[in-house]
Amino acid sequence: MQKNVKTTVAKGMKTILDTVLKTEANTTSCAIMFQPKAPEELMKYRRNK
Secondary structure, three states: OHHHHHHHHHHHHHHHHHHHHHHHHOOOOOOOOOOOOOOHHHHHHOOOO
16 A cells, blocks of 8 residues: 555656646746756757757
8 A cells, every 4th residue: 555655646746847847948037147058858848849
């Protein structure tokens, strides 16, 4: 039963983190602040490739 709970929690966390990454990959930031170049791995989460 404990393994089942861990698996369920892990799947839920993955879904949440994927959603956050997709949101962050598709938002823009303020032009005044410095923003380093995004890593190429982040491109798989963008809507417009």
